[in-house]
Amino acid sequence: xxxxxxxxxxxxxxxxxxxxxxxxxxxxxxxxxxxxxxxxxxxxxxxxxxxxxxxxxxxxxxxxxxxxxxxxxxxxxxxxxxxxxxxxxxxxxxxxxxxxxxxxxxxxxxxxxxxxxxxxxxxxxxxxxxxxxxxxxxxxxxxxxxxxxxxxxxxxxxxxxxxxxxxxxxxxxxxxxxxxxxxxxxxxxxxxxxxxxxxxxxxxxxxxxxx
Amino acid sequence: xxxxxxxxxxxxxxxxxxxxxxxxxxxxxxxxxxxxxxxxxxxxxxxxxxxxxxxxxxxxxxxxxxxxxxxxxxxxxxxxxxxxxxxxxxxxxxxxxxxxxxxxxxxxxxxxxxxxxxxxxxxxxxxxxxxxxxxxxxxxxxxxxxxxxxxxxxxxxxxxxxxxxxxxxxxxxxxxxxxxxxxxxxxxxxxxxxxxxxxxxxxxxxxxxx
Numbered sequence: 008x009x010x011x012x013x014x015x016x017x018x019x020x021x022x023x024x025x026x027x028x029x030x031x032x033x034x035x036x037x038x039x040x041x042x043x044x045x046x047x048x049x050x051x052x053x054x055x056x057x058x059x060x061x062x063x064x065x066x067x068x069x070x071x072x073x074x075x076x077x078x079x080x081x082x083x084x085x086x087x088x089x090x091x092x093x094x095x096x097x098x099x100x101x102x103x104x105x106x107x108x109x110x111x112x113x114x115x116x117x118x119x120x121x122x123x124x125x126x127x128x129x130x131x132x133x134x135x136x137x138x139x140x141x142x143x144x145x146x147x148x149x150x151x152x153x154x155x156x157x158x159x160x161x162x163x164x165x166x167x168x169x170x171x172x173x174x175x176x177x178x179x180x181x182x183x184x185x186x187x188x189x190x191x192x193x194x195x196x197x198x199x200x201x202x203x204x205x206x207x208x209x210x211x212x213x214x215x216x217x218x
Numbered sequence: 219x220x221x222x223x224x225x226x227x228x229x230x231x232x233x234x235x236x237x238x239x240x241x242x243x244x245x246x247x248x249x250x251x252x253x254x255x256x257x258x259x260x261x262x263x264x265x266x267x268x269x270x271x272x273x274x275x276x277x278x279x280x281x282x283x284x285x286x287x288x289x290x291x292x293x294x295x296x297x298x299x300x301x302x303x304x305x306x307x308x309x310x311x312x313x314x315x316x317x318x319x320x321x322x323x324x325x326x327x328x329x330x331x332x333x334x335x336x337x338x339x340x341x342x343x344x345x346x347x348x349x350x351x352x353x354x355x356x357x358x359x360x361x362x363x364x365x366x367x368x369x370x371x372x373x374x375x376x377x378x379x380x381x382x383x384x385x386x387x388x389x390x391x392x393x394x395x396x397x398x399x400x401x402x403x404x405x406x407x408x409x410x411x412x413x414x415x416x417x418x419x420x421x422x423x424x425x426x427x428x
Contacts, residue, residue: 064283064295066287066295067264068264092426095279095299108279109270109279111277113277165321169303169320191303193303193318197301
């Protein structure tokens with residue numbers, strides 16, 4: 008009996024260990040981390056950055072790589088623009104959403120469409136890193152030498168159908184989100200790396216309206 | 219008399235619309251020939267397209283990837299520009315597998331139509347079929363006609379370039395879907411337009427990477 012219990016604990020620790028991302032261990036002080044993130048978010052009024060998005064599909068030999076630039080301004084203004092290998096732009100301006108594709112602009116009322124509302128919430132929260140306060144996700148906290156890592160698992164069934172989890176890699180030096188990885192139930196994923204980040208530089212409101 | 223004239227005119231117009239197009243095709247002496255080979259080739263390549271779907275005034279856009287997995291097996295995946303997978307199809311020989319589809323896209327009519335369109339474009343089922351060969355003298359096209367269930371697919375090859383420039387999916391000489399293959403670069407069309415004539419559906423594929 009004693010042996011069975013011991014074996015069970017060894018098994019559980021192996022399983023738990025296997026679930027931890029490589030090079031990461033459980034975060035020691037989650038309260039301090041959350042406070043720092045919140046403080047950092049309060050101090051950030053504008054943010055812009057280049058991004059590289061990679062789509063991994065298990066059946067493909069190469070990832071689909073697209074690049075672009077994003078701008079964020081408080082409150083609730085976001086411009087997310089792909090520049091290569093195609094052009095595609097999503098701009099969110101409070102309760103309006105613009106999509107420019109193929110030279111054509113479509114304007115939507117975010118509140119009129121559940122999907123747009125959740126895209127908006129997810130994009131804004133992702134760049135700000137405040138998805139951790141959302142009731143729609145269960146969070147697990149890890150850290151390595153360079154990063155904090157938050158693993159967010161959706162709670163609602165509708166989201167679980169297309170999303171296994173979201174991994175946010177946050178810099179230990181300035182608490183900015185450096186990488187986001189969205190994993191699908193099939194383990195295919197989309198990862199986004201942010202580079203050349205600038206914070207609190209003036210960005211004109213016009214950037215968030217598309218004509 | 220007036221009614222007769224009107225009916226005759228109407229009949230003539232309908233005839234011209236439906237049969238006129240195929241009426242000018244002259245059967246070639248060589249019949250029962252091998253149909254054209256797939257534009258996607260047989261080298262297990264993958265192709266990436268920026269894709270726009272317009273259905274009854276609603277627009278969807280995203281990235282469509284095709285990959286030949288084995289000689290008669292193609293995988294076709296459609297994702298949004300932001301990376302969210304919308305559907306994952308597999309065409310193996312004559313069978314079809316839906317590996318994944320987001321609930322918002324899982325409308326049987328729409329899904330079956332897109333599946334049929336992609337299936338025709340892949341030309342995967344042509345490998346074991348034979349075609350009737352015609353000549354469109356006006357446009358200098360060799361036209362291959364292949365039976366597809368109760369329908370016919372007409373493959374138009376430009377005589378001067380030997381490139382496949384059009385596929386028509388028709389029933390009793392009435393065009394149902396037209397695929398136009400444009401702007402060939404290195405032997406592959408960089409723009410493909412799929413237009414339906416019985417429903418308001420248009421799909422445009424622009425090649426990003428081969």
